Amino acid sequence: MKNYTSFKRNEWAKLVPKNKANITKEELAQIKSLGDVVDLTDVHEIYTSLISYLHLVYQDKQQARQAQIKFLHKSFEPAPFIIGISGSVAVGKSTTARLLQLLLQRTYPDLKVHLMTTDGFIYPNKELERQGLMSRKGFPESYNMALLSNFLRDVLSGKKDIVYPLYSQELSDIVPGKYGHVKNPDILIIEGINTLQLPESGQVVTSDFFDFSIYIDAEEDLIEKWYMQRFQKILKLNKNKPDNFYYQMANGPLDQAMQFAEEVWQMVNLVNLREYIAPTKERASLILHKTDGHLIDKIYLRHI
Numbered sequence: 001m002k003n004y005t006s007f008k009r010n011e012w013a014k015l016v017p018k019n020k021a022n023i024t025k026e027e028l029a030q031i032k033s034l035g036d037v038v039d040l041t042d043v044h045e046i047y048t049s050l051i052s053y054l055h056l057v058y059q060d061k062q063q064a065r066q067a068q069i070k071f072l073h074k075s076f077e078p079a080p081f082i083i084g085i086s087g088s089v090a091v092g093k094s095t096t097a098r099l100l101q102l103l104l105q106r107t108y109p110d111l112k113v114h115l116m117t118t119d120g121f122i123y124p125n126k127e128l129e130r131q132g133l134m135s136r137k138g139f140p141e142s143y144n145m146a147l148l149s150n151f152l153r154d155v156l157s158g159k160k161d162i163v164y165p166l167y168s169q170e171l172s173d174i175v176p177g178k179y180g181h182v183k184n185p186d187i188l189i190i191e192g193i194n195t196l197q198l199p200e201s202g203q204v205v206t207s208d209f210f211d212f213s214i215y216i217d218a219e220e221d222l223i224e225k226w227y228m229q230r231f232q233k234i235l236k237l238n239k240n241k242p243d244n245f246y247y248q249m250a251n252g253p254l255d256q257a258m259q260f261a262e263e264v265w266q267m268v269n270l271v272n273l274r275e276y277i278a279p280t281k282e283r284a285s286l287i288l289h290k291t292d293g294h295l296i297d298k299i300y301l302r303h304i
């Protein structure tokens with residue numbers, strides 16, 4: 001990759017020798033999604049350097065804003081620093097995003113760090129069915145991109161309380177009547193498979209709103225394994241929840257359920273990865289490459 005400097009794990013870790021992220025094992029336990037195994041080594045070797053670099057980018061942005069405001073003879077209006085996180089379905093975006101939020105909050109206790117996902121901007125199943133898009137969930141046309149752009153515009157305009165829809169993986173649908181709120185955060189982390197995608201002509205590019213972006217990368221076979229493992233965990237979690245989307249499958253033959261998940265991976269998520277997600281990789285400011293066991297083995301930092 002021409003526009004990036006690449007680092008092996010230990011080279012990246014050496015950029016910031018001191019351990020600044022004094023996070024405890026208890027705090028780490030909070031962010032583990034569905035029983036995953038992020039460990040303190042990752043925090044020390046990968047995220048400490050990342051947080052230090054983000055600090056530089058953050059300061060740079062504040063300075064540039066101050067300069068512009070002075071030039072325009074305007075008064076200072078706070079606007080959040082926005083970090084976008086992208087990558088395949090099941091590559092570990094939400095887990096990484098939660099860890100980053102926790103570490104940023106720990107490092108800068110005076111700053112408000114809000115985390116959200118773009119899943120909420122997928123049309124509700126009813127609407128997807130109406131448009132014949134149920135098997136295209138996650139593809140560009142399944143998102144209400146105009147709503148997402150308007151939302152981001154509101155965020156940057158400094159509006160006080162902005163609502164956004166919420167998606168539930170267990171329901172496999174938008175949660176009716178429930179909304180997230182963005183209330184003037186200093187840092188907004190926004191994760192989703194579409195965060196680096198270029199929209200159809202005429203629409204606003206989501207990543208134009210970002211101050212920094214991260215793409216999480218891994219080999220297809222590994223991501224498939226993580227997808228299947230997560231699917232199995234979701235089945236277990238919903239065995240006794242009759243209202244749940246996965247309830248019938250969770251109580252039927254396991255091999256049939258796994259066959260279904262395999263088909264969804266092959267026909268939907270893998271196609272989406274190849275056609276629409278992976279091509280956005282080289283738009284990211286930073287690429288975190290993962291190997292077996294979710295271990296980050298390579299880091300690529302884009303030149304500016």
Ligand SMILES: Nc1ncnc2c1ncn2[C@@H]1O[C@H](COP(=O)(O)OP(=O)(O)O)[C@@H](O)[C@H]1O
Pocket residue numbers: 032033034035036037038087088089090091092093094095096226227229230233293294
């Ligand atoms: N660092 C990690 N260590 C162990 N398991 C992880 C890690 N990151 C993600 N996982 C697991 O991989 C699966 C997919 O992760 P998730 O964060 O849900 O992905 P995404 O948000 O990209 O769909 C989940 O089962 C999660 O528990």
Ligand SMILES: CC(C)(COP(=O)(O)O)[C@@H](O)C(=O)NCCC(=O)O
Pocket residue numbers: 088089090091093117119122137138167169192193264268269
């Ligand atoms: C809603 C999603 C696109 C979100 O992706 P994620 O946050 O899991 O990366 C995905 O979970 C999804 O529903 N994909 C469609 C096919 C499936 O059920 O996996």
